Amino acid sequence: MAPNTFKLPDLGEGLTESEVLNWKIQVGEHVTLNQIIAEVETAKAVVELPSPFAGIVQKLHASAGEVVPVGGPLVTFGDEAPGAESDTPDADQDGSRTPTLVGYGAPATSGKRPSRRSRPVRNEPLAQEPAASTSQGTTQQAQSTDAGARRTVTRSTPPVRKLARDHGIEISAVAGTGADGAVLRSDIEALIGLPEQTGSQPVAATAVLAGDRRVKISAVRRATAKAMVESAFTAPHATEFLTVDLTESMKLVEKLRKHPLLRDVKLNITTLTSLIVTRLLGTYRALNSRWDEANGEIIEFGSVHLGMAVASDRGLLVPVVKDAQSKSLRDLAEELTQIIELGRAGKLSPAQLSGGTFSITNVGVFGVDAGTPILPPGQSGILALGQVKRRPWEFEDQVALRHTSTLALSFDHRVVDGKEASEFLAGLGAVLEDPGMINIFI
The missing domain is CATH 2.40.50.100 (RNA polymerase II/Efflux pump adaptor protein, barrel-sandwich hybrid domain)
Structure with missing residues (x-):
């Protein structure tokens, strides 16, 4: 041929x-x-x-x-x-x-x-197993050589391979400590002298600055930069802030975690907030819409495709839960957990990263109180959650330590008026302070 x-x-x-x-x-x-x-x-x-x-x-x-x-x-x-x-x-x-x-x-x-x-690996020594007996030595050596010749490429995840590339490490030469010899992040970090990250506890930095370093702009970083510039200079952003008392919502989350039907589901304040947001957007539809300049229209979407910002080794990703407004708390929690894990592992498909109509970003996981999020292109609203922190707060005519957080809502002022944005944010805050209020706002 x-x-x-x-x-x-x-x-x-x-x-x-x-x-x-x-x-x-x-x-x-x-x-x-x-x-x-x-x-x-x-x-x-x-x-x-x-x-x-x-x-x-x-x-x-x-x-x-x-x-x-x-x-x-x-x-x-x-x-x-x-x-x-x-x-x-x-x-x-x-x-x-x-x-x-x-x-x-x-x-x-x-x-x-x-x-x-099977694909052979170049420049990798063939493992030789010792013969069990003299009579079997030649046969076992041949089998060992044959197995080595058929050895497949080094197993690892895309983020680990990227980390190795960024530091000039040939991953096929690394002895992996994972299952079946897979190269783990800790294996690469050990070679470059980075502290191994364990759990969610911060590790004191030990790296010393040693001159300038040039880092190649990845496809994700380039696309993110282009999207942020396009959004910032196309849609007139406005941002409103509201600090709310989350004590009752935190109690509800703890109660839900103990429920027999939800014990195996990962629930947190972000999950609960996502559920409330998807329901409120049915009332405040301008925040779940898009400015269509070419056709002279504003498209109000009939479904909420919820984007959730995820920090990964490849950069900022925003995977999407489709039709989030129709999902139960359990289904929503399971899908959010899945896309976040896939995002961190670099295994999301292009389809899972497109089609969002409203997004949420949780800057609180980094210990940040508040921020001004930039709208993803084509969306009219994005909500940032600040860290949940116990602060002195007025409660029942007294000062008490309460779990509070600052919400930041950025919106496209071409599509969303200040009145509607304020009502949405105030409604969200009211429900988070008293979850039983949700029926008033939907």
């Missing part, structure tokens, strides 16, 4: 480029249909690319760390080894079928299910 060149597909949401994180294949290797050939980082997620062709790798058109535009060449495949059966016809040669999306490949003709081949 004639050579086929696999070009970087549009991975969704109109992304224009991706960075090659690492290759799973090498020149000269036989690749089967749908075998994972590379990991690429888009502005929203780390994505595994399956091969739409079967054949011998003739050329890799980009190196790890190189940014490739959508439509740019990635891999060229040539004729298979003599006598090998092709897993795919040459349908693309006549222009009738060209791969454009992840997972969209040429149809298999053999009827066999595609399988992944």
Whole structure:
């Protein structure tokens, strides 16, 4: 068959480029249909690319760390080894079928299910197991060598690989301490002299400044910067603040955690606030809308697709819970927990990072009292939660220590009037101070 060149597909949401994180294949290797050939980082997620062709790798058109535009060449495949059966016809040669999306490949003709081949690791010593007896030594040595030759690429998560890249560490040379030899964050931190983070307790910094350092702008950082500049200079932001007494809400959260139906669910004040917000947005719809300049309209969304800001090693991500207004407390808590964990692990798909209509960011987890959040592009409202802290507070005509927090609501003043924003924020505060008040505001 004639050579086929696999070009970087549009991975969704109109992304224009991706960075090659690492290759799973090498020149000269036989690749089967749908075998994972590379990991690429888009502005929203780390994505595994399956091969739409079967054949011998003739050329890799980009190196790890190189940014490739959508439509740019990635891999060229040539004729298979003599006598090998092709897993795919040459349908693309006549222009009738060209791969454009992840997972969209040429149809298999053999009827066999595609399988992944083990990929050898270069520059890695082969493990030799001692022979159990003289008579079995030659056989065991051959088996050991064969096992070493089939060893797959080093296992680790995208954030760990990024940390290694940022510090010039070849991850394939690191002895992983995780399951099946997986390289963990602690393994990389041990090599670069960073203190290992345990739990949520802060660790005293021991690093010493040693001159300037140049850090490459990642796809996520570049996309975040572009979005923030676009939002800040397109939508006229306004922000209102309200400090509220969360004591009753904190008691409710503790009570809910002990309920038999919720004991296995992760609940916190952010979960409860998210639930209240999704219900209030049904009344204050301007905060769940978008300014459509091109069509001269304001689009008031019929569903609340709730974005939750997550700090990850790749930068700030805002995964989205779709149709959050119709979810129970349990369902909402489970989905929030899932997307936050996936975000921190760098495993969110582009679809999970798009389509938000209102967002929440919890700056309180960093010990911050308040902030002025910038609107995600296309949204008219974002709420920031400050840290929950016991402070002297007027309560029943006396001064008492109460759990308080400062809420900050930023909104697009083209869409949302100050009156509606103030009523929403005051309503949210009233319900958080007395959760039984929610029926008054929805």
